[in-house]
Amino acid sequence: MFKHTLTGFVRSVILLAALFVALPAAAADRTLLILGDSLSAGYGVPTETAWVQLLRQRLVDRGLEHWDVVNASISGETTDGGARRLPDLLEKHRPDIVMVELGGNDGLRGFPPDVIRANLTTMITESQKAGARVVLVGMQIPPNYGQRYTEAFAGLYPSLSDRYGTALVPFFLADIYNHDELMQNDGIHPTEAGQPRLLENVWPVLAPLLEASETARR
Template sequence: MFLRSITFYLLTLCSLFTIAVPAGASTLLIMGDSLSASYGVDTEKAWVSLLRQRLDREGFSQWTVANASISGETTDGGLRRLPALLEQHEPEVVIIELGGNDGLRGFPPNVTQENLARMTELSQAAGARVLLVGMQMPPNYGERYTRAFAAIYPTIAENSGAELVPFFLDGIYNRDGFMQDDGIHPTAAGQPQLLDNVWPHLHPMLQNTTGAN
């Protein structure tokens, strides 16, 4: 009798939870590093918060943004965390903004490429569309390394069919007042440009994904 009562309670609770989930809701999962974790910037001014506002403003309010970005994250760490996050959030779109820390630490480009390619593959296998956010290394890392690193993102996009933001910091890294003193992270002034770099590639994905307007 006790077990039947507990079972009935759990089924009722699950039923109530299911009813509470908005119909047609879609999830966008962001796998990023400090550039997407609002490092050195008030959270409400960071590009991910600005993205949430733009989704509401442009008729995509049924989309939920799950920001799983961590400052200092590498592609290796992102790859380890991704399977559980895919299972938890069941996203329709995954934005992968990783690799910058790999490059700054001098990781072999082929290792970074393998990790990002695997993350793309896992996301697509889970039914999500992928937006890959490209990064580049400063010239002091040497021409050979910077060229190999820059080629990672378009190569994966071409091989996998993922969408591509060519360079996340385009229009930011070389503008006065748009970068913090460390020369790595954008200031609050640079956050809208980060979103503007992502949005033209993300917007068509939202329109063409089940559950979007």
């Protein structure tokens, strides 16, 4: 009799263990999709110190571990590449928020502003059609590209944000690009020390959207 009772107990323990394994460690029921280039892919810095990983840790620290941060950033990505990849990402992840951090590589390659605008518009509108809130991350390029081009490029982000009602990070590299100790030798990518500042440039814009999404889903 004792043997049968013990056998039943062991089976119950195994069943309970299987149920716990089947459940996720943290029920991530909201998704933030980051569609960016090398600045968000963590080029030249350890993965655990890149700004996106710092964001994940901040969410956990603030009791928002149910947010899944999907980093779909690729070094060298352009707005054209992002626009091509986005539909599959939207279908797969069904994000609540989409952060579009693209355009820097387009500007450095001298792509026409109208082409960049069209691609950014596509990403914004497709994300909104999928029910996601959009954060547009603004960029600027060096003045050696000429005043006319640099101003046209920088103006893309606020004008698109105004037109489509997105949240806007005015300049991703604000208070970073002008500090040599925070920039890698290429003058393009922030160092490990610059990663927390990237997060601080994003957080004041992102935090209200996280809060609004929390409220809407209650």
